[in-house]
Amino acid sequence: MNPIPAAPSGTRAPSAPLLICTDLDRTLIPNGAQPESPGARQRFAALVSQPGLQLAYVTGRHLELVQEAMVAYDLPPPDFIITDVGTRILRKGEAGWQALEAWTARLAPDWGASGPADIATLLADLPGPYPQEAEKQGPFKLSYYLPPALTPGPLLSSIQTRLQARGLRVNLVHSLDEPRQLGLLDILPARASKRHAIEFLLAGLGLASENCLFAGDSGNDLEVLVSPIPAVLVANAAPEVRARALALSASAGLGDRLYCARGGFGGWNGCYAAGILEGIAHYHPELVA
Numbered sequence: 001m002n003p004i005p006a007a008p009s010g011t012r013a014p015s016a017p018l019l020i021c022t023d024l025d026r027t028l029i030p031n032g033a034q035p036e037s038p039g040a041r042q043r044f045a046a047l048v049s050q051p052g053l054q055l056a057y058v059t060g061r062h063l064e065l066v067q068e069a070m071v072a073y074d075l076p077p078p079d080f081i082i083t084d085v086g087t088r089i090l091r092k093g094e095a096g097w098q099a100l101e102a103w104t105a106r107l108a109p110d111w112g113a114s115g116p117a118d119i120a121t122l123l124a125d126l127p128g129p130y131p132q133e134a135e136k137q138g139p140f141k142l143s144y145y146l147p148p149a150l151t152p153g154p155l156l157s158s159i160q161t162r163l164q165a166r167g168l169r170v171n172l173v174h175s176l177d178e179p180r181q182l183g184l185l186d187i188l189p190a191r192a193s194k195r196h197a198i199e200f201l202l203a204g205l206g207l208a209s210e211n212c213l214f215a216g217d218s219g220n221d222l223e224v225l226v227s228p229i230p231a232v233l234v235a236n237a238a239p240e241v242r243a244r245a246l247a248l249s250a251s252a253g254l255g256d257r258l259y260c261a262r263g264g265f266g267g268w269n270g271c272y273a274a275g276i277l278e279g280i281a282h283y284h285p286e287l288v289a
């Protein structure tokens with residue numbers, strides 16, 4: 001893999017660089033049911049502009065929707081964007097955002113000669129899932145809605161079995177669109193996930209897990225939340241996600257790598273940016289002093 005140029009070094013010790021990776025919807029973007037503590041997002045933006053810190057957005061959105069959100073919510077400009085649930089890694093180049101082709105090349109073998117349209121055809125007769133809007137589909141991402149009453153377990157097994165039989169290796173990511181009470185299902189190449197993409201990025205930057213901090217709120221963040229990467233779950237996360245994340249990280253012996261924001265830091269409620277800041281304060285108190 002081509003090494004990724006590091007950010008210009010600043011006043012922080014070059015031995016301890018930090019890459020802050022955050023999910024967007026309902027993690028940095030306050031588009032959930034809970035209120036956002038006034039000033040938290042602005043404080044986050046000021047914090048990540050410190051020299052020596054790098055910022056990556058890690059999201060299910062595609063690039064254009066990330067850029068829309070950056071304008072609509074006045075989000076700080078990131079150094080990297082991991083879009084489409086980890087299927088694309090982009091870095092800012094002289095000609096705008098450029099995908100890391102090495103990552104795409106890593107994913108391609110999982111689907112062999114099949115493209116998303118072939119996979120959709122293979123699954124067309126399954127009752128329940130229906131395709132999300134065209135703009136939410138990608139070359140390595142098929143996205144479906146699931147009816148709220150559907151228990152996802154059996155459906156996911158039959159999708160897995162059916163695609164495996166065709167030699168496809170897939171990663172199925174199920175999460176919940178809480179406000180709309182809809183199930184969401186992403187079918188990705190087996191190697192594609194937010195966690196694998198972050199680890200690929202870290203390796204390219206020559207950084208260890210300890211030089212990273214991840215923030216998330218929901219099902220498609222779970223794999224990173226319970227990984228060796230230090231992580232914070234924002235306080236607006238659903239109680240089921242919190243319970244699951246705590247149980248999985250404890251059983252993996254990684255309980256010290258998951259912090260659940262509870263509110264209080266800065267007098268804030270621990271939701272969205274306030275939760276991310278609370279997590280940064282937990283792992284790196286010197287940064288928020």
Ligand SMILES: [Mg+2]
Nearest residue numbers: 023025026217
């Ligand atoms: Mg989210």
